[in-house]
Amino acid sequence: xxxxxxxxxxxxxxxxxxxxxxxxxxxxxxxxxxxxxxxxxxxxxxxxxxxxxxxxxxxxxxxxxxxxxxxxxxxxxxxxxxxxxxxxxxxxxxxxxxxxxxxxxxxxxxxxxxxxxxxxxxxxxxxxxxxxxxxxxxxxxxxxxxxxxxxxxxxxxxxxxxxxxxxxxxxxxxxxxxxxxxxxxxxxxxxxxxxxxxxxxxx
Amino acid sequence: xxxxxxxxxxxxxxxxxxxxxxxxxxxxxxxxxxxxxxxxxxxxxxxxxxxxxxxxxxxxxxxxxxxxxxxxxxxxxxxxxxxxxxxxxxxxxxxxxxxxxxxxxxxxxxxxxxxxxxxxxxxxxxxxxxxxxxxxxxxxxxxxxxxxxxxxxxxxxxxxxxxxxxxxxxxxxxxxxxxxxxxxxxxxxxxxxxxxxxxxxxx
DNA sequence: GGCACTTATATCTCCTTGATATGTATCTAG
DNA sequence: CTAGATACATATCAAGGAGATATAAGTGCC
Numbered sequence: 001x002x003x004x005x006x007x008x009x010x011x012x013x014x015x016x017x018x019x020x021x022x023x024x025x026x027x028x029x030x031x032x033x034x035x036x037x038x039x040x041x042x043x044x045x046x047x048x049x050x051x052x053x054x055x056x057x058x059x060x061x062x063x064x065x066x067x068x069x070x071x072x073x074x075x076x077x078x079x080x081x082x083x084x085x086x087x088x089x090x091x092x093x094x095x096x097x098x099x100x101x102x103x104x105x106x107x108x109x110x111x112x113x114x115x116x117x118x119x120x121x122x123x124x125x126x127x128x129x130x131x132x133x134x135x136x137x138x139x140x141x142x143x144x145x146x147x148x149x150x151x152x153x154x155x156x157x158x159x160x161x162x163x164x165x166x167x168x169x170x171x172x173x174x175x176x177x178x179x180x181x182x183x184x185x186x187x188x189x190x191x192x193x194x195x196x197x198x199x200x201x202x203x
Numbered sequence: 204x205x206x207x208x209x210x211x212x213x214x215x216x217x218x219x220x221x222x223x224x225x226x227x228x229x230x231x232x233x234x235x236x237x238x239x240x241x242x243x244x245x246x247x248x249x250x251x252x253x254x255x256x257x258x259x260x261x262x263x264x265x266x267x268x269x270x271x272x273x274x275x276x277x278x279x280x281x282x283x284x285x286x287x288x289x290x291x292x293x294x295x296x297x298x299x300x301x302x303x304x305x306x307x308x309x310x311x312x313x314x315x316x317x318x319x320x321x322x323x324x325x326x327x328x329x330x331x332x333x334x335x336x337x338x339x340x341x342x343x344x345x346x347x348x349x350x351x352x353x354x355x356x357x358x359x360x361x362x363x364x365x366x367x368x369x370x371x372x373x374x375x376x377x378x379x380x381x382x383x384x385x386x387x388x389x390x391x392x393x394x395x396x397x398x399x400x401x402x403x404x405x406x
Numbered sequence: 407g408g409c410a411c412t413t414a415t416a417t418c419t420c421c422t423t424g425a426t427a428t429g430t431a432t433c434t435a436g
Numbered sequence: 437c438t439a440g441a442t443a444c445a446t447a448t449c450a451a452g453g454a455g456a457t458a459t460a461a462g463t464g465c466c
Contacts, residue, residue, distance in 0.1 A: 005421075006302065013309045033308060037299040040423055045447060067430050068445045084313065091321055093328045095366065096299040097240040099209065099361045103290050105236060106216045108352040110287065115355070118294060125296045149311040150340050151384060152318070154375045156304045162376075163298065164443050166369035173365075174358045181354060208452070243454050248416060273414075382410045412463075423452075433442075 004086075007043045008051070012075065012083040015057060019074040022048055032153075035136065035160055048073050104174075112182040116175060123171040130164035133157050136198050210246045211254070215278065215286045222277040225251055235356075238339065251276055259285050263302055269372060307377075315385040319378060326374040333367035336360050 010033065014025050022044050029039050048071075051057040062070040068179035075083075100122045107115035137157050144150045213236065217228050225247050232242050251274075254260040259282035265273040278286075283377050303325045310318035347353045 006300070007422080010305060013305070016309065016312065021445070022447090033305065036298055036304045038300070038423085041447070042420065042424080042449085064445085065430095068428090068447090070445070081406065083309070087309060087313065087321075088317065091303045091306060091325055091328070093301075093303065093325065093332070094299075095239055095332075095363065097209070097241070098296075100294045100296065101239040101362055102213060102216070102236065103294060104355055104356075105359055106219065106290060108355045109219065110290065114291065118290075122294055122296065124292070128360070129296070129298075143205070151380055152307055152311045155380065156308055158376060159301065159304055159373050160298065162369040162373040163364070163366070166365040170362050170365040173361060177354055177358065195251075210453075224414075225416085230413095241454080243456095244416070245418080246453060276458080407465105409465085410463100411465105413461085415459085417456105417458080418456105419456085421452100421454075424450095426449080428445080429445090431442100431444080434438105434440085436437100436439090 005047075007039055008047050009083060009086045010039055011047050011051070012056065012079055012086070015051075015073060015075045016080060016083055019072050021070045021072050025073075035133070036156060051079065055079075089124060112178055112185060116178050116182065119171055119175050119178065123168065123175075126164050126167035126171060130161065130168070133160040133164060137161075156195055206248075210242055211250050212286060212289045213240055213242055214250050215255070215282055215289070216258065218276060218278040219283060219286055222275050224273045224275050228276075238336070239359060254282065258282075262281060286360065315381055315388060319381050319385065322374055322378050322381070326378075329367050329370035329374060333364065333371070336363040336367060340364075352358075 011025060014020065014028050014033075017028070020028065022041065025044055025048075026039065026041060029037065046057070046119065048057070051073065052059050055076060057073045057075055059071050059073050062072055064070060103118055104115060107118070120138065136152065140150065140153055140157065144153065213232065214228060217223065217231050217236075220231070223231065225244065228247055228251075229242065229244060232240065247340065251260065251262070254276065255262050258279060260276045260278055262274050262276050265275055266343060268361065306321055310321070340357065343353065343356055343360065
């Protein structure tokens with residue numbers, strides 16, 4: 001089962017929006033797919049060359065004075081066909097690597113407070129994610145009104161909003177559970193060593 | 204800002220549970236972090252060598268007859284220190300690559316039904332994810348009862364459950380929106396070309 | 407006996423990321 | 437006016453990372 005190169009289809013998809021240079025492709029990806037997909041020049045330029053070699057795109061060189069010539073790539077019918085074929089293939093899903101979970105997994109080996117600090121940090125990150133998506137939603141609605149792609153693009157933004165709400169709910173739940181463990185430990189420590197009273201911080 | 208190698212800390216973390224060989228580390232990761240983290244032999248073996256070179260672990264060879272000798276790695280105090288230091292560093296979060304969103308983003312260029320099919324596929328995947336996590340939760344509760352790590356491990360499972368519920372909710376919402384577009388298009392097609400009536404499928 | 411699977415170590419290729427190199431043009435703050 | 441930042445445009449490199457494959461013996465089953 002030779003791994004299929006999804007970057008290739010991301011580039012193909014962007015080219016389906018119109019002829020572009022490698023530089024423009026990168027910028028377009030950042031400004032559209034950027035929230036759930038990324039590509040680097042290190043992939044884009046070799047992919048463009050292979051697309052031409054496979055007959056999925058053609059390239060034409062635009063002469064420019066004072067800066068490197070633009071290499072503009074245009075999708076061929078075969079290229080559009082390859083894109084449609086990939087779109088029809090079944091989707092995969094991968095949770096991916098989640099750093100907060102890696103840290104939390106080993107968290108029982110150190111004071112509960114350390115894990116709670118990590119969770120509070122992560123809550124801030126998740127909140128930032130949520131407001132970022134809200135901004136994008138407003139921007140899309142005001143600048144792309146009437147475009148047939150709008151509902152689809154809003155769906156990708158909504159994915160991010162559902163995700164960030166889920167992260168926040170998970171933070172709430174987990175902070176509650178670890179908080180209870182901390183109180184429990186604090187209580188037992190208090191009973192064991194009376195005198196060190198009213199366990200300091202509770203912000 | 205040289206990218207820090209998180210795989211190194213995953214290996215360090217696993218070694219904090221006890222001395223292990225590269226093979227055992229791989230298996231242990233799959234059976235514990237497996238739902239949100241993965242490592243391949245191609246990373247584990249070079250990392251183990253570099254851990255020894257950096258003084259973060261020691262290796263000892265157990266002679267075996269009939270099969271390759273076991274190289275068992277043990278965390279040093281410096282290694283445990285490096286792990287704790289990394290645990291204290293701020294966490295990052297990355298939504299990562301989401302294939303369904305990449306496909307959906309280009310979905311407006313083809314019939315709505317195609318995108319709805321993708322969403323229904325994705326719903327099945329998300330449901331599978333949810334039941335997988337439920338199974339893990341039950342298994343953890345019944346086999347690890349009383350272990351101080353249990354609440355932390357359950358928290359990582361809960362993350363997956365929150366995530367799968369969010370994916371399902373997003374599917375509901377998006378199927379509703381695209382379904383409305385489809386009905387709208389069907390309606391307009393009906394008005395435009397009367398005669399081809401009662402637009403076939405609606406499952 | 408043959409076949410599939412598991413234990414165990416290790417390497418290889420390819421994908422992917424992020425940094426860097428090169429060089430001009432334009433914009434901006436001091 | 438000019439130094440520095442940013443945009444345009446192409447391209448390469450070193451690492452990080454995933455997955456398949458190589459090797460080799462042991463175990464269980466038909």
